[in-house]
Amino acid sequence: MPTCQNCYAKWAWKETLKGSFSIKNTALICPYCNAKQYPTAKTKKLSFVMSLFTLSPMVLNMVFPLGYLTIVIMLLIGVSMILISPFLTKVSNMEESII
Numbered sequence: 396m397p398t399c400q401n402c403y404a405k406w407a408w409k410e411t412l413k414g415s416f417s418i419k420n421t422a423l424i425c426p427y428c429n430a431k432q433y434p435t436a437k438t439k440k441l442s443f444v445m446s447l448f449t450l451s452p453m454v455l456n457m458v459f460p461l462g463y464l465t466i467v468i469m470l471l472i473g474v475s476m477i478l479i480s481p482f483l484t485k486v487s488n489m490e491e492s493i494i
């Protein structure tokens with residue numbers, strides 16, 4: 396779970412998840428001090444790998460035709476990724492470049 400680098404408060408799972416869904420910008424707002432916090436480069440890389448993993452049943456479908464099961468598996472992986480993502484999120488005061 397992320398810890399705010401401004402006030403060092405540990406964010407709750409629900410708060411982190413809520414923040415991750417704000418489409419407006421990449422910054423997450425600390426629910427305790429309202430400071431802008433940015434996901435670290437490692438967090439961004441991890442979420443990229445997780446989205447690739449979510450899409451992996453599509454590749455599997457090319458080898459073993461699974462039909463509608465592909466969608467079901469993708470949904471299951473996608474939902475579990477969303478549920479575990481707050482545990483893997485780390486934030487920093489500055490926006491980090493992936494490279």
Ligand SMILES: [Zn+2]
Nearest residue numbers: 399402425428
């Ligand atoms: Zn804070």
